[in-house]
Amino acid sequence: MRIGVVTFPGSLDDSSALRAIRLAGGVPVPLFHASDDLKEVEAVVLPGGFSYGDYLRCGAISRFAPIMSSIIIAAEHGFPVLGICNGFQILCESHLLPGALTRNQGLHFVCTDQPLTVENNSTPWTSGYTKGDRLVIPIKNGEGSFQASAETLHELESEGRVVLRYAGTNPNGSKNDIAGITNARGNVVGVMPHPEQAIESLTGPSTDGLTFFTSVLHSLVGR
């Protein structure tokens, strides 16, 4: 099962995401921003980092990379896409997900092991969780405050499209404690926490993140 990870100029967590896919039992496939070739992958991860230096706005320039044209078309046809941190920001800038990520309330870069609650386990990336599961996964960002209009928030909440919510203290001022969302179809998921950094007890606070990667492999088999 081939899962792609895109490297943009300034991506940081691409190698961790590739590794997580391998540990979950998939075949990790590196993809490059400057090519529109998806190399026959069956799902794709947009990793964390500071693509194009995050100049202008986070994800604003990456959204126009050649690989994104292919991903946007594929995503509109149900192809599973996971955006992590900077990847989430790119998905919002691409309008594959609603809302936007803005500067953290308090202006601090927040790096911590974050308690989270699973709100939606019907996406290909979260199907291995149970609704209500408590996870601990690292967050590390300066612009992770999820903002959207009141109508968009109502739409997300009423359609059950909030995937992860911050448990305990809201670390960044995100509306409704939102840590991750999905699109109407459920194939595109964006999360601020880094599941690829919580896959082994030696290096992570938990192994709670691995289920993102095993979930998508199971979803692809079952399809």
Place this chain on the structure above:
Amino acid sequence: MATIVVEVMLKPEILDPQGQAVAAALPRLGFTFATSVRQGKRFEIEVAGTPTAEQLAEVEKAAETLLSNPVIETFLVKVEA
């Protein structure tokens, strides 16, 4: 040569922690005039000659597509001599 200026501001309903930090710093320096501060971006785009209506329409399009994110920001295009 003329300069086309694009000003981008966060929408009023979007939290602006940078503006808030500036608003909090002003009184520490004895400046007590501000009831609130919002911080934005300014792009100065040089073009040859007087900008045509067509060029301005192109800049509007660029401002909407790249320079601003209409989900959270508004923009204003103007010409400066």
